[in-house]
Amino acid sequence: MANRQSQSGTNIQQVRQQNAQSAGAGQYGTEFASETDVQEVKERNARAEANKAKNSGQMGNQSR
Structure with missing residues (x-):
């Protein structure tokens, strides 16, 4: 499977791999x-x- 890139230049396959790895970390x-x-x-x-x-504890001791 070729490495495809999004319009912004992100490597889609790399992102999928990173997501899969982090999902396994828990x-x-x-x-x-x-x-x-x-x-x-x-x-x-x-x-x-x-x-x-x-x-x-000091709140009740304040005078006005």
């Missing part, structure tokens, strides 16, 4: 997975939750 956004520091994300989430809890 994960969305795997190209960014190696760039994510899981431990740092967990720590930031924990700090955000702690700050949220601290700040929500």
Whole structure:
């Protein structure tokens, strides 16, 4: 099968192959997975939750 190109110059066969490969991976956004520091994300989430809890406790103490 010859490599056909779309009007924009995209290699249709190559796109089909890439789509088939990514469908088999079963994960969305795997190209960014190696760039994510899981431990740092967990720590930031924990700090955000702690700050949220601290700040929500102070809401009732504000005077107008």
